Amino acid sequence: MSIEHSKVELTRADFVSDQMVKWCPGCGDHSILASILGVFPKIGYKKENFCMVSGIGCSSRFPYYVNTYGFHSIHGRAAAIATGIKIANPNLSVWINSGDGDAMAIGGNHFIHLIRRNMDVNYILFNNQIYGLTKGQYSPTTKQGKITKTSPFGVIDYPFNPGELVIGSRGTFFARAIDNQPKTLVEVCEHMAEHDGASVVEVLQNCVIFNNNTHAEVTDKEVREDRQLWLKHGEPMIFGKNKDKGIILRGTSLEVVTIGENGITEKDILVHDETTENTGIHMMLAQMRPPHFPMAFGVIRAYKQPTYKQLFEKQMEEAQTNATIRCMDDLLNSGETWEVE
């Protein structure tokens, strides 16, 4: 059982919707939309086999702006609705668009369970660390100390790190990308589409109005090379303007080192293995953040494990192969029955 491909070559134009895009000028969502419109034709599925599902929030308007089947649902429930769509029709490519409030606060329960089940959907998590559509209240990913409309004295909540939540929920795929670096965003989304199972990409997305520059400490042109580690499977974890910084494992912790200093050579640097079951290094990579570490981007984890769809369909097939009850008349007449004359 697999998703049917398009018989004709598709282009971006096949997925552009006729709706006016109503996000604010300069919003990071525009670039994510542009990336997806580029990715879908490359994936090659029949255009009717894509299904976009969202909850509530700025990012959740996404389905209106892509010409596929789409469901703009209610706050926090995109994961649950997508689950029903995928179980009902496993031959659809199901995509979720959700923000940090929608996914991590009101929808937190559905989010972790979708991941735990390894449900075969692609989850784009737009993380702008703020409630934008309600005009600027702190979210579960807002940094501590941040002044917002509902935290006039600074946020005291500890934030979620989406990567920790995904990997801690037995996630099989987690990647991180940035709205203003579309080339890498496209790559990550393609990789995500190929992965069987629950695939989550966290996109650091900028809300120009209510949380401008919240990711600047890693996304600013000035600092990005020193603060972004782009992971590639099978390659050493090297970063920095001069490609001379790397990550090593010392004891049970990661550490940033400089190649050429203190006897460190390139072969001392950790080589990224996105496919390992062991979550230890993946979790530590997801946790890295400035100032002591760069932030990890690209595919952090892509572990293969039977998906919900595979396990579900296997049970369905086995039950149907071995069944003695094959239609309702069989069921109605099964067990103890008797005739009344």
Add this chain to the structure above:
Amino acid sequence: MTTKPVIKRDNVVVKFVGDSGDGMQLTGTLFSDTSALDGNDIATFPDYPAEIRAPHNTIAGVSGFQVHIGKRIYTSGDEADVLVAMNPASLKSNLKWAKKGGIIIVDTDTFTSEAIAKAGYESNPLDGDSLGGYNVIKAPITTLTTEAVKDIFTDKKSAERSRNMFALGMIFFIFGKGLEHTDAYLEKKFKKNPAVIQANKAVVRAGYNFCDNTDVLEAQIQVEQADIVKGKYRNITGNIATAWGLLAAAEKAGLKLFLGSYPITPATDILVELSKHKSLGARVFQAEDEIAGICSAIGAAFAGSLACTSTSGPGLSLKSEAIGLAVMTELPLVIVDVQRGGPSTGLPTKTEQSDLFQALFGRNGEAPCIVVAASSSANCFDWAFEAARLAVEHMTPCILLTDGYLGNGSQLFRIPKMADLPKINPPLAKENDPDYMPYRRDMETLVRQWAVPGMEGLRHRIGGLEKSDGKGAVSTDNANHQIMTDYRKEKVERIANRIPDQTIMGDENAELLVVGWGGTQGALKSAVQQMQAEGRSIAFTHFNYIMPLPKNTEQILRRHKKVVVCELNMGQFVNYLRMNFEGIHFHQYNKVQGLPFVVSELKERFNQILGE
């Protein structure tokens, strides 16, 4: 061979009560199944505590199972002709349900001073004359059970586990029932444990022989055969009937059945039952919570399934917002609410009809839903089928109300042939239809077309935001919202054009019309039939279609001098009727005690109203 005389009876009620874990549910089920196979009409009602194993020998831990057998049976019965009480606590809590002059069977071995005190008795109730009005059979059940299996089990615990079978054997003798069904059940159930089969068979026979060979019983009782339509029958609980009705509807609609549910008493058995039927294509998803249960079903509805979710009151509360989404997106969805005592956690294992307002009105915005109610354990099948038919053909959510009494209770079920059930016609859009629009409607029914992801040439977006008439784009236009709100309301109201008229039982000119809805039908019908036989001017009408109501409802209600609306809540249906039909004076009979109506209390109230 017995030589005892035989008394004939039209119907009898037997109630088995004991500690949770004493096996009363099984004992009752074996007796009811045996009686059904033997040709009686039956109805059963399990009455069990919320705790799985409450403290031993306490009132809180008493579990019961009531069986009503006879010629024509509509309820599980009021008072027990035979009460089997396996310990002092169960006697204490159930004596009020024993018929004066009836038989009470007790296990005398359990009446220890400790157990007597734990039950709250000051002295042994078997001594003295507190049970003077009853025919009490004092049987040392524990001792005789242990004795019967002494060659099989030496440890006390294993031996005593079969006590319920001794009581069952006694009941089988009293009603002259055979042991074949029980033997077959034991052989199948304990296939891997021959010692248990042997022990239980021996104990059933010991109980049977005890009544046969001693003088504890003066006569056997023969209960009349069922006087029912001929056909093929089985015994079925309301929850299983509901599950099967949904499966049948999926087959007749040519759709996959999807159930997204979360376990909740007393609705869980619907989820449990459908989980078994993967071979019939049932796609069942046990969700992380009630909200995910309904939202997954809404997703499955969008994807073209016959989508359902099952729950009880607190779960329906959690699903409210999502029901609104299904109303807005005009997707077919069946929501089964097996009502229980509320509010909040309330009385999880007890029955009530107090979710009616929640079903009718419990959503934000103007959000009309179809609401129907089953009225017997067996017709849960028909109403689940009908709920699915209405939801699919009218592209809107339908709430099916059953209750703990119907769901857990069982009844004879005349097995339908699938070929005789009506076909269900989903209003599917045609692939590549150039005129397709998500909210274009059939102007007679106001139903929109169903275009399912994967279908060619029909890509569209739906959602919770208001959409423009026809095209379905997001719209905040003022006039459009009025139009769409009117459509959603009228779409549900126009269903009244396609459902049968309400009927009444009895004379159109009767002085008093008794009105009921949902799970109380059996008791109301019995009460009215008895009063009609007594010559009272009384008629009865019972509602299954709640929203919309049948078109002739008002005409029926206005015809009678007096109208009384009876329901297991504080007056929800009666107020719904008042809202719809001004100027009718309604009497009420309401009860919220976690119990079904009993016929005697209904008759008393009806006589009182007739006398006013």
